[in-house]
């Protein structure tokens with residue numbers, strides 16, 4: 779088990795209580811993702827966590843077959859107790875799907891992939907696993923394109939978190955954890971890498987401070 783994995787295992791039971799306090803627009807990402815799909819028969823949820831995105835998809839498309847992948851056994855247990863699907867404990871960096879999907883999603887996950895070349899190969903795996911006309915939705919944290927926007931985003935994100943959490947929690951826990959563990963990319967780098975993985979068209983669906991939702995079409 780990796781350190782990232784240990785972190786998520788220990789956070790699993792409280793995850794749904796804190797994620798909205800940390801991620802501006804989290805509920806937008808969750809609620810809009812199914813609306814943008816076109817009655818998918820099969821969906822792959824990479825880093826499914828407690829299953830919030832998958833639950834939204836299943837609510838709208840009861841017949842959709844979900845495949846949910848996560849490294850954290852504790853996260854998977856919660857997701858499995860909420861929704862019907864195929865649950866696989868795997869690192870997305872090693873995951874090789876055995877079927878094709880109409881849609882793939884990764885919500886707040888890709889910043890956990892530490893090496894840039896691994897991230898590129900995960901985008902390629904996603905692109906290869908989609909049926910023709912398939913779509914990939916990714917929501918994630920980004921860093922600014924330069925020092926000015928980098929500082930601005932951290933300042934604005936800190937203010938957002940301070941609306942929901944104490945200074946001790948934000949400055950003593952969440953911001954240091956982010957700086958130590960997360961590997962976010964700039965928006966332009968993400969788009970370049972997704973494009974290189976073989977997607978025809980890429981569109982930004984939403985941007986809220988340093989969090990973006992991107993749709994990529996095969």
Ligand SMILES: C[S@@+](CC[C@H](N)C(=O)[O-])C[C@H]1O[C@@H](n2cnc3c(N)ncnc32)[C@H](O)[C@@H]1O
Nearest residue numbers: 786825826827848849850853869870885886890
């Ligand atoms: C911030 S949570 C997001 C969970 C869910 N997608 C959501 O939107 O609420 C990140 C999830 O990704 C999982 N994760 C992190 N790195 C991973 C990796 N390399 N492979 C598979 N899962 C990973 C974590 O265990 C955790 O459940």
